Amino acid sequence: MEWETVIGLEIHTQLATKSKIFSGAPTAYGAAPNTQACAVDLGLPGVLPVLNEEAVHKAVIFGMAIEAEIAPYSVFARKNYFYPDLPKGYQISQMELPIVGKGHLEIEVDGVSKRIGITRAHLEEDAGKSLHEDFHGLTGIDLNRAGTPLLEIVSEPDMRSAKEAVAYMKQLHELVRYLDICDGNMQEGSFRCDANVSVRPKGQNEFGTRAEIKNINSFKFVEKAINYEIERQIELIENGGKVVQETRLYDSVKDETRSMRSKEEANDYRYFPDPDLLPVFISEDYKAVIKAQLPELPQAKKHRFKDQYALDEENAAILTYSCQLADYFETALKESGCEAKLCANWITGELSAALNKAGLEIMDSPVSSERLAGLLARIRDKTISGKIAKQVFEEMWQSTATADEIIAAKGLKQITDTGAIELIIDKIIAGNPGQVEQYRSGKDKVFAFFVGQVMKEMQGKANPGEVNKMLKAKLKR
């Protein structure tokens, strides 16, 4: 039988606010345990939550970016359950009236684009952390993370493969960073995913029973976990079994999912509106201001890069993966006045490789877009060749000097003086009669040997176009 997979994702994005969603405590990551938690975060008797307007602002930005309905009136609710790192015994979240309603996101898989529905996105507070190591059989509680603002983005069950799920997750990851509402740091848990996975016989309308895989924190693991789960479910059904609705955990070491709790064991969260918080009202004016300030979104930017700069799909996709990279490209292009393709190749090639090697992000690049533009300008006006440029780039990476300063200091200026080049060419032809013979008898490959010899003799500074032209003339058969 042929099977179809149905996947929906719930993604928790940590909103990049300075303070927590309901208190003034900072959200900074990595501080000593319980140093970033105030009386409100600790759930002391008598304390009350006060909503951080910045979290609402960021949620609305997201909603506008996915063309969603923004609720004119949304309500916070209490989700009740006991856990040691949940200080109040309930999490403040949103249930019936989330701030962001139906929206959508375009993804592209193998060149085919597809619209994925987004059911809703709601604001909630994060819990603390239970620390099981270092406490000799006891558990430590760190409430630094408690109260950190989250936007939980729930998709429709619109994805049909792990590949689509990953494409959706990547697209969303790119979007929240473009919008500057989330730092996207997956290692620190700023972007976490729960996947709902089910299978059904191809052609069947009803969904199969789904399993929810909790807390997967990398693109690679999402793909692996979903593929494992698809295999597990198909195998189970084909062997006469039934999928049960349950929550499962993905073990990345064993590359398998394991049952965590069944539907029967699931909590009844007893949601009800939080009487400590007022409803949130979003006006048309508020939305209009945000809409006017929305940056160009990744998809639109990619298409523009392809149209405006005649870039191929791959380069356009890489350059628009982050807003910073795209800005870097556009600045370098404008300052250098060079061809878009040359600029793109340099950024996706030389620069990206150097950044990767050093483990740096584009915004921390030692070579700024203006400095790179200086180098590209010298390639454009043929002061140096592409090969010499790589050498100059290496120097620039190590220092703060401009391309011009390095070219001058090292005497790397390209030689276009035909007289000087001719002298060398004559010398090489005279010194290699065998090769000249070979070339003249029709061995085209030998031509590269002559170019190499001339360039070597001239320390790479000769204008390659000139060398080619003159060599061809001299070696004329």
Add this chain to the structure above:
Amino acid sequence: MHNKTIIQLAQGLRSGEFSSVELTQAFLKRIKRHQKLNTYITISEDSALRNAKAADVRLANGNPELLTGIPIAQKDIFCTEGVKTTCGSKMLDNFIAPYNATVVENFNQAGAVLLGKLNMDEFAMGSSNETSYYGPVKNPWDMNTVPGGSSGGSASAVAARLAVAATGTDTGGSIRQPAALCGITGLKPTYGRVSRYGMIAYASSLDQGGPMTRSVEDAAIMLQTMAGFDEKDSTSVDLPVPDYSAGLNNSIAGLKIGLPKEFFGDGLNSDVAAALETAVNEYRKLGAEIREIAMPNLNLAIPAYYVIAPAECSANLSRFDGVRYGYRCENPADLTDLYTRSRGEGFGKEVKRRILMGTYALSAGYYDAYYIKAQKIRRLISEDFKNALAQVDVVMGPVSPTTAFGIGEKIGNPIEMYLSDIYTIAINLAGVPAISIPAGFVKDKPVGLQIIGNYFAEDRLLNIAHRYQQVTDWHLQPPKGFE
């Protein structure tokens, strides 16, 4: 000294008749002498004397406020930095808050002297002060009767002159009913008028702090310090605070008073009804016009309240889990054991009853039938008040169906106990302000008159109540043995 009003004491402090330290010492002495009333859970003698000394300096330096140097007491539901805050529960018997409630902070800023923390029903759940972990409070008018609840310690202490004034909180009548049963003045302000920050939550959408005093004049002064917007409480309302003392003597001629017939039917003790009739007559003499009105949904208040309040409390009290503070059971075997025994041993019977009721009402499959329905009723009741207050200026009625009942009389029968708040609960559901003032005696026990006003019309309520106190002396009479 202990019979003087706040204004008289403030004058005495300024004229040098007595110092704040002397005044504080006098009250501390009375508190100790009358410990059998069991009004205080904590007497903060050392800090009280320290603060009195500071108040005397402030008085001498010439920048005092009206309450500077005046000894008051806080219901033990308000968090006080450095002084134990128990909420009447074993669960918090060891809890010292690291911060002050906004109300406490306001009194500290004013220079008031905190004598200590007053007994109360556990987590403010009760109408007799018998659910306190620290034992029942006695009513100074009759030591065999209850003072009412949940602010029973506050009412008894003020009636017995063990504090000049006190704070209380009112979720379904917890200021007004004990005020009535102890013959004092108690005001529940409009929901949102007084900050709830640092006031341990019972039912967040109903809880409201307010003053408990011997006179309306003192209540106006206390409310002045308590009221106001607080950015730490999203449900507090950002409206200007009027001068509550300024209009106390305004004429009330032409005042339209509504008497809902639902307040005067079966269930109201006939002697109490007679006393209220006399009180209403007094208002007629002051020039008020009396009308009978209908508030058809009032009879739904108790069932709606006993869904909404327990539902909210079931979540509010989840934080008491033995993990971070408060009571923790001995040698927990595992996490479940830690939770179940800490909560099982730390909470009393009534608290557990309400947590269970609330958990049930919010459960899947019951939510619509209980919680949603109760919220609909709540809106109907609010409509009743809006309609009534469109026709009349204030609504008057009883506070409690009877005078103070015997200790042990109702504690075994929760339904009967819940019915003792039948006239007060609807006010909390609607959120309007109401005051209880002494309006006579039945068999030597005080009777309270309830006056209910429009949203944020506390000044008007105080004015109407004060005019009555100018022509009556019920509020001036001390209980025997506490003169």
